[in-house]
Amino acid sequence: xxxxxxxxxxxxxxxxxxxxxxxxxxxxxxxxxxxxxxxxxxxxxxxxxxxxxxxxxxxxxxxxxxxxxxxxxxxxxxxxxxxxxxxxxxxxxxxxxxxxxxxxxxxxxxxxxxxxxxxxxxxxxxxxxxxxxxxxxxxxxxxxxxxxxxxxxxxxxxxxxxxxxxxxxxxxxxxxxxxxxxxxxxxxxxxxxxxxxxxxxxxxxxxxxxxxxxxxxxxxxxxxxxxxxxxxx
Amino acid sequence: xxxxxxxxxxxxxxxxxxxxxxxxxxxxxxxxxxxxxxxxxxxxxxxxxxxxxxxxxxxxxxxxxxxxxxxxxxxxxxxxxxxxxxxxxxxxxxxxxxxxxxxxxxxxxxxxxxxxxxxxxxxxxxxxxxxxxxxxxxxxxxxxxxxxxxxxxxxxxxxxxxxxxxxxxxxxxxxxxxxxxxxxxxxxxxxxxxxxxxxxxxxxxxxxxxxxxxxxxxxxxxxxxxxxxxxxx
DNA sequence: GAGTGGTCTAGACCACATA
DNA sequence: ATGTGGTCTAGACCACTCT
Numbered sequence: 267x268x269x270x271x272x273x274x275x276x277x278x279x280x281x282x283x284x285x286x287x288x289x290x291x292x293x294x295x296x297x298x299x300x301x302x303x304x305x306x307x308x309x310x311x312x313x314x315x316x317x318x319x320x321x322x323x324x325x326x327x328x329x330x331x332x333x334x335x336x337x338x339x340x341x342x343x344x345x346x347x348x349x350x351x352x353x354x355x356x357x358x359x360x361x362x363x364x365x366x367x368x369x370x371x372x373x374x375x376x377x378x379x380x381x382x383x384x385x386x387x388x389x390x391x392x393x394x395x396x397x398x399x400x401x402x403x404x405x406x407x408x409x410x411x412x413x414x415x416x417x418x419x420x421x422x423x424x425x426x427x428x429x430x431x432x433x434x435x436x437x438x439x440x441x442x443x444x445x446x447x448x449x450x451x452x453x454x455x456x457x458x459x460x461x462x463x464x465x466x467x468x469x470x471x472x473x474x475x476x477x478x479x480x481x482x483x484x485x486x487x488x489x490x491x492x493x494x495x496x497x498x499x
Numbered sequence: 500x501x502x503x504x505x506x507x508x509x510x511x512x513x514x515x516x517x518x519x520x521x522x523x524x525x526x527x528x529x530x531x532x533x534x535x536x537x538x539x540x541x542x543x544x545x546x547x548x549x550x551x552x553x554x555x556x557x558x559x560x561x562x563x564x565x566x567x568x569x570x571x572x573x574x575x576x577x578x579x580x581x582x583x584x585x586x587x588x589x590x591x592x593x594x595x596x597x598x599x600x601x602x603x604x605x606x607x608x609x610x611x612x613x614x615x616x617x618x619x620x621x622x623x624x625x626x627x628x629x630x631x632x633x634x635x636x637x638x639x640x641x642x643x644x645x646x647x648x649x650x651x652x653x654x655x656x657x658x659x660x661x662x663x664x665x666x667x668x669x670x671x672x673x674x675x676x677x678x679x680x681x682x683x684x685x686x687x688x689x690x691x692x693x694x695x696x697x698x699x700x701x702x703x704x705x706x707x708x709x710x711x712x713x714x715x716x717x718x719x720x721x722x723x724x725x726x727x728x729x730x731x732x
Numbered sequence: 733g734a735g736t737g738g739t740c741t742a743g744a745c746c747a748c749a750t751a
Numbered sequence: 752a753t754g755t756g757g758t759c760t761a762g763a764c765c766a767c768t769c770t
Contacts, residue, residue: 267738267739268739268740269739269740293754293755293756294755294756295755298742303740303741304740304741304742304743305741305742305743306539306739306740306741306742307739307740307741309756309757310739310740323755323756323757324748324749324755324756325747325748325749325755325756325757326747326748326749326750326754326755326756326757327748327749327750327754327755327756328749328754328755328756329755329756500757500758501758501759502758502759526735526736526737527736527737528736531761536759536760537759537760537761537762538760538761538762539758539759539760539761540758540759540760542737542738543758543759556736556737556738557736557737557767557768558736558737558738558766558767558768559735559736559737559738559766559767559768559769560735560736560737560767560768560769561735561736561737561768562736562737733769733770734768734769734770735767735768735769735770736766736767736768736769737765737766737767737768738764738765738766738767739763739764739765739766740762740763740764740765741761741762741763741764742760742761742762743759743760743761744758744759744760745757745758745759745760746756746757746758746759747755747756747757747758748754748755748756748757749753749754749755749756750752750753750754750755751752751753751754
């Protein structure tokens with residue numbers, strides 16, 4: 267799978283300081299010779315990154331960076347639970363949905379490039395501090411890798427389960443954030459007023475073989491200043 | 500665009516009596532020689548039809564038909580308004596949303612293979628007979644082809660506008676139906692009880708150059724037996 | 733092992749955007 | 752006119768499924 271490797275490498279470069287948002291990538295022919303691959307293969311890699319909305323192609327003009335992943339790199343990679351423990355704060359993870367399905371929604375399956383047959387865990391958790399809901403997290407995890415996953419694993423720490431129970435090493439993850447107006451369901455789960463914008467993040471984690479481990483969409487109640495914890499640790 | 504033509508031709512064959520749902524298509528190499536094209540091109544055509552959920556690929560096994568279009572062929576092609584006029588029934592089209600956007604939802608833009616930049620009309624209409632809502636229709640139409648489109652055009656007849664005002668000849672359309680449980684919004688628009696399943700249809704229309712003209716999602720209040728009108732005309 | 737789809741190459745020509 | 756992405760070819764080898 268050369269195109270996966272190229273996509274991964276290209277993603278790293280896009281996230282590096284070498285490029286800024288709006289910058290143009292080298293054209294497809296140049297990328298071919300840079301990566302020592304045919305143009306068709308490079309195009310497949312580019313399609314992957316378009317799928318993640320990091321770049322966009324404009325016919326006759328070029329390929330441009332429209333977004334970067336945030337918090338890229340393994341140094342910053344800490345789970346919510348790890349951060350919470352560091353901060354000596356009590357918190358609760360509540361699982362409100364736990365299912366295995368092969369009918370995940372089209373947007374998500376597109377991003378993960380899963381075929382229709384592939385089974386995936388879908389878990390929705392709400393995380394509380396002092397009984398205040400501070401985030402809703404939808405996790406998608408490949409069934410094949412985590413067959414023994416239980417609700418109580420998810421009520422403790424997902425990353426602990428992946429790394430210490432399954433022995434899968436998380437190599438890194440990509441994270442992106444957007445400001446959105448939440449739909450009714452999320453709004454009610456986070457006890458928000460109508461029309462209030464919140465921060466939505468997506469996280470995509472991979473292991474040392476660039477294998478997909480976990481995709482999560484996190485709706486943060488930004489009143490809780492989640493990012494402060496990042497700074498404190 | 501050879502692959503578009505192959506996709507179109509293949510779609511017709513899938514819809515023909517030659518194949519049944521579940522049947523296997525000829526393998527990619529055979530299709531290449533049948534259509535006199537390279538395998539890569541045939542694969543692109545196949546991808547189009549997978550995108551429309553008509554066929555699915557299974558690695559190492561083959562490519563199989565999972566659905567057929569309904570009402571395929573130009574003979575049956577009549578618009579709601581045409582049918583209504585034939586039946587001498589009074590009816591009202593009410594436009595409740597009319598917008599031009601390039602941010603159409605991912606599922607739809609995937610199906611239409613539009614790039615992010617392409618502007619598209621999005622129009623939601625409710626259609627009434629004797630003040631009873633009988634269907635909600637979401638129409639997506641390429642902006643470039645229908646720049647002069649107005650709300651009142653849509654409150655009359657969409658097909659009249661396309662054919663008689665724009666002079667675009669509709670060559671044919673593909674239609675598929677599903678039974679679904681409507682979401683709250685549709686349920687309220689159609690004045691339905693909670694949990695009641697309805698019929699959802701999608702229609703994709705193209706002109707003589709196989710160019711995309713119109714994509715519509717129709718939620719039918721099936722209590723009104725819309726299909727009876729088909730039979731009456 | 734036979735049959736199938738998945739990936740990949742090393743070119744080619746076409747269509748669009750911009751100056 | 753130049754540079755860019757869009758499409759296409761005619762092969763090749765690999766990976767999976769089934770018998």
